Amino acid sequence: MWELKEYRFAASAQEAVALMRQGPGTGAYIAGGTDMFLHPAECDFVVDINHAGLSDIARTPAGDLFLGAATTLHNIATNPLVADFAEGMLIEAAAHCGNRPVRSTATIGGNICNALPSADMAPVLLALDATCYIADADSQESLPLVDFFVGPRATVLEDRLLVGLALPAEAGTRRCASYKLTRSAEDISLVHVCVALGIEDGKIETARIALGAVAPVPMRAVLAEAQLVGQSVTEISPDLIADAAAIAAGECEPLDDHRASAEYRRDMVRVLTRRQILRALHDETTITKDSGGTVA
Amino acid sequence: MKIEMELNGRPVAHEIAPGGNLLSVLREIGQFSVKLGCETGDCGSCTVLLDGEPVNSCVVAAARAHGHQITTLEGLLGDPLMKELQHEMVVKGAVQCGYCSPGMLISLYAHFKASGDLSEHALREALTGNLCRCTGYVKQLEAAQTVADNRQNESGGAS
Amino acid sequence: MSDRKTRSAVGHNVDKVDAFKLARGEAVYTDDFTRTGMLTAKVLRSPHAHARIVKVDVSAAMALEGVIDVIWHTDVKAIAHTRAGQSYPEPSPYDTVIMPHKARFIGDRVAVVAAETTAIAERALKLIEVEYEVLPEICDMDEALTRTDVLVHEEADPLGIGGGGKSNMAAHIDKQIGDVDAALKTCDLVVERVYHLPRVQASHIEPHISIAWVDEDKRLIVRTSTQVPFHLRRILARILEMTESQIRVIKPRVGGGFGDKQELVVEDLVSVLALRTGRPVRLEFTREEEFIAARYRHPQRITMTTGVMKDGTMVANRMHVMADTGAYGSHALTVQGNTGQKVMPMYPAPNIHFLVDCVYTNNPISGAFRGYGAPQGCFALECHMDEVAAELGMDRLELRLKNHIKLGDTDPLSAKLGEGKEGLERVIRSTGLDEAIVKGCEAIGWGQEKKPSAPHLKRGVGMALAMQGSGIAGVDWGAATVKLNDDGSVNLAVGATDIGQGSDTVLAQFCAEELGIPTEKVLVLSSDTDLTPFDVGAYASSTTYVSGGAVVKAAVKVREQLAEVLGSHWECDPGDIVFADSKSTGPDGQTMTMAEVALFALYEAKIQPMATASHMSNESPPPFAAQFADVEVDPETGQVQVLKFVSAVDCGTVVHPRMAEGQIEGAVAQGLGYALFEEVLLDRSGKVLNPNFLDYKIASALDVPPLVTILVETDEPSGPHGAKAAGEVPSDGPAPAIVNAICDAVGVRNYRIPATPERVWRGIKEESPE
Numbered sequence A: 001m002w003e004l005k006e007y008r009f010a011a012s013a014q015e016a017v018a019l020m021r022q023g024p025g026t027g028a029y030i031a032g033g034t035d036m037f038l039h040p041a042e043c044d045f046v047v048d049i050n051h052a053g054l055s056d057i058a059r060t061p062a063g064d065l066f067l068g069a070a071t072t073l074h075n076i077a078t079n080p081l082v083a084d085f086a087e088g089m090l091i092e093a094a095a096h097c098g099n100r101p102v103r104s105t106a107t108i109g110g111n112i113c114n115a116l117p118s119a120d121m122a123p124v125l126l127a128l129d130a131t132c133y134i135a136d137a138d139s140q141e142s143l144p145l146v147d148f149f150v151g152p153r154a155t156v157l158e159d160r161l162l163v164g165l166a167l168p169a170e171a172g173t174r175r176c177a178s179y180k181l182t183r184s185a186e187d188i189s190l191v192h193v194c195v196a197l198g199i200e201d202g203k204i205e206t207a208r209i210a211l212g213a214v215a216p217v218p219m220r221a222v223l224a225e226a227q228l229v230g231q232s233v234t235e236i237s238p239d240l241i242a243d244a245a246a247i248a249a250g251e252c253e254p255l256d257d258h259r260a261s262a263e264y265r266r267d268m269v270r271v272l273t274r275r276q277i278l279r280a281l282h283d284e285t286t287i288t289k290d291s292g293g294t295v296a
Numbered sequence B: 001m002k003i004e005m006e007l008n009g010r011p012v013a014h015e016i017a018p019g020g021n022l023l024s025v026l027r028e029i030g031q032f033s034v035k036l037g038c039e040t041g042d043c044g045s046c047t048v049l050l051d052g053e054p055v056n057s058c059v060v061a062a063a064r065a066h067g068h069q070i071t072t073l074e075g076l077l078g079d080p081l082m083k084e085l086q087h088e089m090v091v092k093g094a095v096q097c098g099y100c101s102p103g104m105l106i107s108l109y110a111h112f113k114a115s116g117d118l119s120e121h122a123l124r125e126a127l128t129g130n131l132c133r134c135t136g137y138v139k140q141l142e143a144a145q146t147v148a149d150n151r152q153n154e155s156g157g158a159s
Numbered sequence C: 001m002s003d004r005k006t007r008s009a010v011g012h013n014v015d016k017v018d019a020f021k022l023a024r025g026e027a028v029y030t031d032d033f034t035r036t037g038m039l040t041a042k043v044l045r046s047p048h049a050h051a052r053i054v055k056v057d058v059s060a061a062m063a064l065e066g067v068i069d070v071i072w073h074t075d076v077k078a079i080a081h082t083r084a085g086q087s088y089p090e091p092s093p094y095d096t097v098i099m100p101h102k103a104r105f106i107g108d109r110v111a112v113v114a115a116e117t118t119a120i121a122e123r124a125l126k127l128i129e130v131e132y133e134v135l136p137e138i139c140d141m142d143e144a145l146t147r148t149d150v151l152v153h154e155e156a157d158p159l160g161i162g163g164g165g166k167s168n169m170a171a172h173i174d175k176q177i178g179d180v181d182a183a184l185k186t187c188d189l190v191v192e193r194v195y196h197l198p199r200v201q202a203s204h205i206e207p208h209i210s211i212a213w214v215d216e217d218k219r220l221i222v223r224t225s226t227q228v229p230f231h232l233r234r235i236l237a238r239i240l241e242m243t244e245s246q247i248r249v250i251k252p253r254v255g256g257g258f259g260d261k262q263e264l265v266v267e268d269l270v271s272v273l274a275l276r277t278g279r280p281v282r283l284e285f286t287r288e289e290e291f292i293a294a295r296y297r298h299p300q301r302i303t304m305t306t307g308v309m310k311d312g313t314m315v316a317n318r319m320h321v322m323a324d325t326g327a328y329g330s331h332a333l334t335v336q337g338n339t340g341q342k343v344m345p346m347y348p349a350p351n352i353h354f355l356v357d358c359v360y361t362n363n364p365i366s367g368a369f370r371g372y373g374a375p376q377g378c379f380a381l382e383c384h385m386d387e388v389a390a391e392l393g394m395d396r397l398e399l400r401l402k403n404h405i406k407l408g409d410t411d412p413l414s415a416k417l418g419e420g421k422e423g424l425e426r427v428i429r430s431t432g433l434d435e436a437i438v439k440g441c442e443a444i445g446w447g448q449e450k451k452p453s454a455p456h457l458k459r460g461v462g463m464a465l466a467m468q469g470s471g472i473a474g475v476d477w478g479a480a481t482v483k484l485n486d487d488g489s490v491n492l493a494v495g496a497t498d499i500g501q502g503s504d505t506v507l508a509q510f511c512a513e514e515l516g517i518p519t520e521k522v523l524v525l526s527s528d529t530d531l532t533p534f535d536v537g538a539y540a541s542s543t544t545y546v547s548g549g550a551v552v553k554a555a556v557k558v559r560e561q562l563a564e565v566l567g568s569h570w571e572c573d574p575g576d577i578v579f580a581d582s583k584s585t586g587p588d589g590q591t592m593t594m595a596e597v598a599l600f601a602l603y604e605a606k607i608q609p610m611a612t613a614s615h616m617s618n619e620s621p622p623p624f625a626a627q628f629a630d631v632e633v634d635p636e637t638g639q640v641q642v643l644k645f646v647s648a649v650d651c652g653t654v655v656h657p658r659m660a661e662g663q664i665e666g667a668v669a670q671g672l673g674y675a676l677f678e679e680v681l682l683d684r685s686g687k688v689l690n691p692n693f694l695d696y697k698i699a700s701a702l703d704v705p706p707l708v709t710i711l712v713e714t715d716e717p718s719g720p721h722g723a724k725a726a727g728e729v730p731s732d733g734p735a736p737a738i739v740n741a742i743c744d745a746v747g748v749r750n751y752r753i754p755a756t757p758e759r760v761w762r763g764i765k766e767e768s769p770e
């Protein structure tokens, strides 16, 4: 049983930070609690942020998407404002996180802030260039999500509060594909690969390859991304794609654990990255023809 | 600390430990349909509705119920949809040891209330949070499918 | 005997007798109950795999407000026993005491706290100081077999410890029919392979839970989630130095057991604490404790050596089982015995050799789990049949058809391997195996070309045959009492233990059938050692066959009593009176409803129509199964998707079709997990790495493929209304059928399950290194 002295409710982000710093003793934020109840923080009190006005989903006229930190994964998975964003990659990730009742309370902020290498919203948000908004007592700061994670279960936050995430709309066309590899249907990721390609004038302008569960923190395979930039969508060769995938496999730093070996994870980064690039390019035929990749 | 919640439509005040989960509180106050199976949010035996959404009460803070509506199977025994689901589950043979049944019923109930998607895959998805070790989920899906068909027939007839 | 059409209850899908109350979430399980002043118990577990418990300082814990009692080994008399819930004398070593002096695995009992609340009990655990003398541990099976410098059990126990305090052998079996070595020399082909079976956990959703208290007559009452109430009472009486009359064990509704509750797991602790404190005490396992301190299916390594002639005739077959029983030997001999006994008879070669080395290690404890050794043996044998067929260049179905056991065959192996002693010879008097194979092949589309859903995927099919038993011949028995009430309803009291499988309903159907009344007129009580007659409990697939036999006998006796009463009233031959449709009809058309008969018997004849009957069978007729998998494999990732799974099962007369299907579907879901993802992982010192459902996956609704379940009816002459068992046999075939299908798809065999994506991937990689 979790030995907690006090459970506090915050009505706003500022109040949350204030309550957190008020003492006595140490505190922690709690949103859905789906992670907290499994790994109770050693603290005297918690600050509940579910009523702090952080549960909004909004779309700007320009198409940017804003997700409040306390938005539940179920809301993300079913919200029409999110449905078509990034070709559905975001709802796909949210809908495959945990199980249905967990998603009713699990929040996107909690998923990012627990900073597990396998956190499933992290790679998709990295691939979509998410910016985090962080609240201090009376100021707010924004930070690219790539800089948010500092190690397993560690972020830049300290006692500050994540208030939300902003995802920019892509200028041209964005093509996306992702895959979460698991042992059974509902499971923690063994490997999670998310690919987002910004396309302009038939060329890949920007490339994002984000990987989960294969490094101490969710990561981007920047060298592999660089391979793709500038390539023509119609003329890009399967070999180049395979090369990029192999580079991504070289970039990750997986560990051996009881879920999978590092060797397997690395090879799956290769296989799944290649497949997701092809899928993102809507080139399903190549996937099936080339060395036996699947539309996984 | 003391919380006040609306349990099955009635106000309930209860003294709780700040770090306690909703599951233990509900059992303490006699909601025995809410079962403990894992306390890690995986098995779904503790599924209840929080403001109408299915949640695993073992990974929800009891404090969080303060000011909210909690619905357990006990509160739905008179509900026509729930009765239909229960009936089909029994008749189809979906209840073996029955330990998972209340949780499954709550999940299916929430799904039927919320969603228009009554495809087999959607029904399986709706049950992902409810582990059953006795059955192969076949009979539960048959029961759910029957209820889905009944609804489609009804709405088909009405329009 | 009447057939389905003329039967009114047996063979029909009546409502399961307890289903409505379960679906309403009524308070019916062990924990849905409280008593004033109830304490919560929590166990302090050893962090060492092997360590002497030198001293436990409980003073700080006792000083904590709300802590009522703390016990460790100095507080409880050490009486050697086995926790296995088996008939007396148990064929399991007496290697256990309530509180051990030496911790033998990470998780072994060191001390137990009883406190006012769970939170206080947990706090108290942290305050207990333990002085350990850490000993070298032995966690590897092979090391345990050869080393004698480290002994898990050094006590020279006369009561059945295999190694007698000199080795780590927990059970050894060496039984031979014919001469396998000599016969192998005469064979055209000898195939030898090694198969590896994982440690898996039953994962019933209701954890182990018991509540004990001392009642106003100073009797100990134990309300517990168990499969074996009568065995429990006997074991408790022995280790608490009480008499059975001083103890009452009540089994309410149980949320699944699968063998894991055929064992005393927590009952002794709540009993000791209730007796010491005079307060009611409750102990519930956490899910983590289920994975650490309950029981597993024994992990095994099986070497199969098979000799065949060119035409496929099997001449010699050897199975060598190496098994890990962990720290204690519950079921060590009998589970491993079953691995051969239940499985090898499928192909009755003239020369058969079955060898077992089951060792103690400092790993957590193995025990009973659905199938009781047979799923391991069946995996090895049925994979091996495919391997032999491949080496022979023969069709794998053909090879099976040629060699499998047929109607009228005797099965000498089951005689050689009774429950730990020479058993009774078995003759196959009913089998639907051939029909099951034909129907199963048809349902899966055996022999038809199957295209994968995408060109880069590979598709394959696989099959497995399985047989089991129906109770333990000459050992298992049960009794039933039937009593008629004024309104024509009856009370049926059985010691048989409904743990969710639906035995209350099946037994009610038998009773209703014999009395000609609807099943809902039968009020079943199971099981309470004060109120119901004896039964060995729910295991070994015995309930329908053995306990069913007792119910039929008791109901027939009551029917005869009624016929007697009516015969003298109507002045006719009692034998001419028919009981059907809730009434009794005499030869001249006289009729009375069952309620009228009851009133007449009770108030005119002044007798209580009531009977108790016992039943034991010297036979254990095997149910059969033919199971088939159709799978798709992604060779690049190693992922396996089962597209369809077919089970064709002969369980004799089907008493309740839907419940039989439910048993089979549930067994397949468990077998799917065994095949593809279930495995309890230990580190080198026996610490469980995945003690939760987050990392020990059991099948969810999304994992189970479309299941086709075919019931092949036969009429077993020795069974009640022709019935055999259905609960265990379908859990044997899924793993080999799926692994055979994977091999058919990609040409690479998984000798080790679960066939996780990584293992399949690695197998393919090693086969075709780039």
Ligand SMILES: Cc1cc2nc3c(=O)[nH]c(=O)nc-3n(C[C@H](O)[C@H](O)[C@H](O)COP(=O)(O)OP(=O)(O)OC[C@H]3O[C@@H](n4cnc5c(N)ncnc54)[C@H](O)[C@@H]3O)c2cc1C
Residues within 6 Å of the ligand: A028, A029, A030, A031, A032, A033, A034, A035, A036, A037, A038, A041, A049, A069, A070, A073, A096, A097, A098, A099, A102, A105, A106, A107, A108, A109, A110, A111, A112, A113, A114, A118, A119, A120, A121, A157, A160, A161, A162, A163, A187, A188, A189, B040, B041, B042, B059
């Ligand atoms: C059965 C089950 C299955 C799961 N499956 C998955 C899965 O498949 N994939 C996956 O990624 N995760 C999974 N999880 C983990 C977890 O549910 C998710 O990570 C979830 O999104 C966490 O959100 P939460 O709101 O519940 O977090 P909480 O438990 O409330 O908090 C998690 C951590 O983040 C901190 N925190 C929360 N919000 C903020 C904030 N706004 N600012 C600062 N700090 C904050 C908390 O202090 C805490 O340290 C699973 C969990 C369970 C119980």
Ligand code: FES
Residues within 6 Å of the ligand: B035, B036, B037, B038, B039, B040, B041, B042, B043, B044, B045, B046, B047, B056, B057, B058, B059
């Ligand atoms: S007890 Fe809550 S999900 Fe298992």
Ligand code: FES
Residues within 6 Å of the ligand: B094, B095, B096, B097, B098, B099, B100, B101, B131, B132, B133, B134, B135, C205, C255, C256, C500
């Ligand atoms: S019926 Fe037993 S767990 Fe589902």
